Amino acid sequence: MSNVTTHSFTNCGAQAVALAERVATQLREAIAARGTAVIAVSGGSTPKDFFARLSREALDWAKVAITLVDERWVPDTDERSNAKLVETTLLQDAARAARFVPLYTGAPTPEAGLAEAGARIAALPAPFDVVVLGMGEDGHTASFFPGGDHLAAALDPHGTAKVLPMHAPGAGEPRITLTLPVLLDTRALYLLVSGEKKRDLLADVRLGLADAKNHPVRAVVQQDRVPLAVYWCP
Numbered sequence: 001m002s003n004v005t006t007h008s009f010t011n012c013g014a015q016a017v018a019l020a021e022r023v024a025t026q027l028r029e030a031i032a033a034r035g036t037a038v039i040a041v042s043g044g045s046t047p048k049d050f051f052a053r054l055s056r057e058a059l060d061w062a063k064v065a066i067t068l069v070d071e072r073w074v075p076d077t078d079e080r081s082n083a084k085l086v087e088t089t090l091l092q093d094a095a096r097a098a099r100f101v102p103l104y105t106g107a108p109t110p111e112a113g114l115a116e117a118g119a120r121i122a123a124l125p126a127p128f129d130v131v132v133l134g135m136g137e138d139g140h141t142a143s144f145f146p147g148g149d150h151l152a153a154a155l156d157p158h159g160t161a162k163v164l165p166m167h168a169p170g171a172g173e174p175r176i177t178l179t180l181p182v183l184l185d186t187r188a189l190y191l192l193v194s195g196e197k198k199r200d201l202l203a204d205v206r207l208g209l210a211d212a213k214n215h216p217v218r219a220v221v222q223q224d225r226v227p228l229a230v231y232w233c234p
């Protein structure tokens with residue numbers, strides 16, 4: 001039985017609404033069951049509408065911790081910062097009351113900030129309630145980039161590191177990323193993608209036509225730790 005379900009939408013607005021409603025329900029259920037909820041989200045351009053929709057969902061946001069699946073190692077004032085994206089699109093409206101747990105520490109390099117970022121993630125309740133991933137057209141997800149210097153360690157299902165630095169030709173700037181075991185230790189896992197190129201790439205990955213070294217997203221698609229729900233729009 002496949003571990004992957006795909007939800008396809010005819011427009012990206014509908015995709016954002018559907019995922020926001022689904023995730024909000026899961027955050028409410030987590031708060032009802034355990035008193036708190038934890039969600040880890042991706043950066044990039046795709047999740048903006050989803051973040052805006054989610055930020056307006058009525059739930060007890062003061063009990064929600066929001067962190068990132070990865071971060072570009074730039075100050076949170078930089079346009080490329082995922083923290084900035086979250087602050088300006090998700091930590092708005094009702095969600096303003098949520099607690100944001102950033103990965104960027106202000107240290108000069110991800111290596112220098114690794115211990116502090118790892119401690120922040122280790123301090124969060126596990127498993128996470130929700131993880132929302134994105135994917136690049138090169139087959140990266142989080143900061144699992146093809147050719148990344150710590151890719152093998154980040155994808156090690158038995159690795160013990162919670163976060164790792166990542167330098168890669170396609171990454172733009174130094175990164176820090178949650179590792180595969182941390183991302184898969186979640187009650188709900190989503191992959192939010194748009195466009196035909198990403199749809200076709202995912203189809204290849206599911207058929208086993210793309211390997212994890214060149215298309216690291218395979219590690220979250222071809223796994224049996226947690227079901228993956230793909231939300232796709234054109």
Ligand SMILES: O=C(O)[C@H](O)[C@@H](O)[C@H](O)[C@H](O)COP(=O)(O)O
Pocket residue numbers: 042043044045046047069070071072082133134135136137140141142143
């Ligand atoms: O910080 C990042 O870059 C991300 O977390 C990354 O993994 C992202 O999800 C993909 O690159 C897709 O990005 P787009 O949505 O911009 O295509």
